[in-house]
Amino acid sequence: MALDVEPAHTYQWIDAAGPTHPSLIDTRHVTGDLFGFLNIPMAIWIDEQGVIVRPAEGASIERSPMRDIEIPEGLPERMDRMFREVKSIPDDSAAYRAAILDWVTNGADSRFAMSPDEVVAASQPRGDDEARAAACFELGEHLRRTVGDDAAVPWWREAHRLFPANWTYKRQAWTLVTTPEGATENDLMQGPNDVYEGNWLDDVVAGGGGEHYVVRPALDPTG
Amino acid sequence: MEHVRWHSQPTLRNPTMIAAFTGWNDAADAASRAVRAMIEGWGAQPLATIDPEEFTDFASTRPHVRLSDGLTREIVWPQVSLWWASTPGGDVIMVLGPEPSMRWRLFVEQIVAVAQRYECPLVVTLGALLADVPHSRSVQVMGTASDNTIVERFSLERSRYEGPTGIVGVLQDSCARGGLGSASLWAATPAYAAQVTSPKAALALVQRAAAMIGIPAPTSDLLNEVEEYESQVDSLISDDDDLPGYVRRLEDMADDDDDDDVDDEANEELDPESGGEQLIEELEQFLRDQG
16 A cells, blocks of 8 residues: 555556555555554554454564665765664564564464554554644645645645654655656655755654654564 | 747758757756757757747736837847757757746647657757756756657666656657657756856756767857856855855765766775665665655
């Protein structure tokens, strides 16, 4: 499933994956609002009865080569800091992959499958600010679609302010303003820009650094 | 071609069309300056103009008034002009003028019809964008096309850009629909010097376009202006407290990129196994997958 206001942005990934199942493109970030997705990749587990047995959490299943790269000397300051923050992002990919396999094998008896009460307890809290942020994001998306990019900006800025931990709101908006006309790919580094107050690196740092960038999966059933 | 007003109808042999428009696609006036340098350097002659009446909001792109003979008032309308030139490397049609305000589809039909009438084998559009690049280093020019044959022939990239576009993007699309080969060249200009016309970026566009179509590049005027441009931007930077440090960082990044391109030893210093470029690609991949 992709969270992207522009469906065409997702086609290359769907084509590359060649899935045999339907691919959902959530242009209004409805699933983010319903389930609590804040970043990518995140996942919830839903069993055959349609019951959520794990809440939204970081869902990396493969260790990125970035984790093991040695940061060379002499990089420009921002680039150096970016590498360091990325390397400090916790990596639970091996444990998470093992948990999925355990659930596939053992089903409801898996020690990683939670009861409804446990799911609620482990879910990220949602308050008024987060609810208003969701409304602002959706309104911005509607205005972008019906009026134009500029009309979305004030509402997306407000969504960013109300819910700074929601990276899907931010990265969606940044891509649209930091990718220059004529570029062959959408910008991924998402540096400082004139439209939004934030950018990837400064917002990671403001949020406490890479260690706090993802919602870590709680894979210790006793903890 | 009902809105094309012909000034001459020369016999041209497979001319390449080169187009640039002032406005949104013309950061630091680089693209329009490039075509103007071609018109002047190749001694181009007027071919036609596009009647601006249908395409221009004169309240935002105002006509000018001037006195001829010191007495007679004359209105000079903002309009897109077409020029032609025969050069040692082949014939060229140049298109230059303001980005139209309205009826873009009808407007590009006029341009495409001229290209089809002269059987242009290639339409090259020029553009310039603001980017985090320093004025004191060589200008990056990106070349894109949608046709694989043209991509391979001129070592371009397939355009994968998505987002708002200008008349250049619309013209490219119309060329493809009209069966015309087309390519787009974009120069990156420093965002911190957006208000300064960049002959340096114009020069880079002229050189790249001329190399593509095998025509000597008219560069002398632009070369003469580059030094003054750099001095002007240097002065602008020195008047600001923050800009000097920012520009130095951009220069460091540009130098790193250059080192990656030309100096294998430098690559080894950055990353003995995969090279500096690979390092950036890894970071981008991480941000794509997990960020």
